Each structure stands twice: as C-alpha cells, then as structure tokens.
Amino acid sequence: MADIDTSPSDANQAAQRIEAIRERIAHAATLADRDPATIELIAVSKTRPAQAISPLIAAGHRSFGENRVQEAADKWPDLRGADKLKLHLIGQLQSNKAGQAVALFDAIHSVDRPSLIDALARAMDEQGRRPDCFVQVNIGEEPQKGGCAIADLPAVLDRTRDAGLPVVGLMAVPPLEVEPAPYFALLAKLAARHGLAGLSMGMSSDFETAILLGATHVRIGTALFGERA
C-alpha cells in the first residue's frame, strides 16, 4: 500500500462506528430470538479510498462489499495484503467480467440471468474457485433495477443448480422511500420456499428491520463511512 496517513483518531472512529453497528445488530437479533453471530456485517466500501478502509481492517473487520469489479480490482489486491478477508460483489455484473469477478470476490450477490450464470460457471471451472452465489431478485419489480423477476426465480435457480453454481441464498434491494418490511418478508418467503438459508438484505437505513425478518447478510455503507460524495 502506498504511503497512507491514517491517524489514530480515524482508526478509533471507524472502530467505534463498527462497534455501534454491531451493538444494533445484536439488539435486533436478540429481539428476533436469533444468534447475532449468524448475521454477517458487510462493510460496503464502494467509492471509499484505501485510507478510509484500512482502519476497519486494522480494527479486525473482515467482510467488505464493492459494487464495481474494476474499482475492486484497483483497490483490493493491495488492501487485502496477507489478511484473510471476505470480499462481496454486491453490484450488477456484466458477463464479460465474470472471470475477473470469480478471481477477486469470495461471494457474488448479483446472479440474476442465464448468460451470467453460464459465464460464472465457465470461470469457476477454469479457475477452480467457487465463490458463494446469491441470486438477486428484483423484489419491487422495478425496471431500472438488477435482479430476476419474481416469476422467473424458479427457472433461474434451476439454471444455477444445473450449472453447478454454489447458491447459498437470495439478495434484494427494495424500492426506495417506501416501507421495506413487506419486501424483506417476501424475499424471506421465497428463500424458504426454495430451501435457501442465506438472505442478503438490509442497508444503513433499514438493517434492523431486515434482521427481524431473517437477514443473514446486511450491507452497510453510509452508517459506517458517512455520506458518499
């Protein structure tokens, strides 16, 4: 890593913020009669420079999320160093970047269509690396968003299984500015119907609700790092 000036106060602030979020996660888990250790806090570091991220690694945090393959390829090989980190891809993925994504990420949350499933399967076979996969569902049926249509989920899941992708759960981003709980509940119901244990749902503004409704992976950016530019 190039000269990075991380003052002790920055590191303390990051450590304190993550500690506060862990406490909120634990509180929500307790309300839901769940073990907090079963909920993974993904620190969403998209758009953040290395010097904003390294204090969290120094504080012992190990799970991070990025939404662009290129940005992650630029930042993470240096940042990750010898630490055993878990890097999650949470943004839309083009099929022609599947190979790079498989090489770089430990989990891919945006599997949503046959062409991408086939490209990921080929890349996994070639590289002998099999990142965990989440199938993304367009839970609010919004045309501008990624994710498969709810009606297409059974066929998409069949395709992932036929292709040999290790699917561990479902992921969704509910519509903005409406109550997210019904969408989280729907995603949980779909996951249960298909026998999937993983539920990647909940962001800075709604992760406690997501945990009450079964989230196993919450993706938190602004509550940790502040507003994005």
Ligand SMILES: *Cc1c(COP(=O)(O)O)cnc(C)c1O
């Ligand atoms: C940016 C992003 C997040 C984090 O959002 P915050 O509101 O900053 O916590 C979570 N999930 C996805 C898919 C994102 O793109």
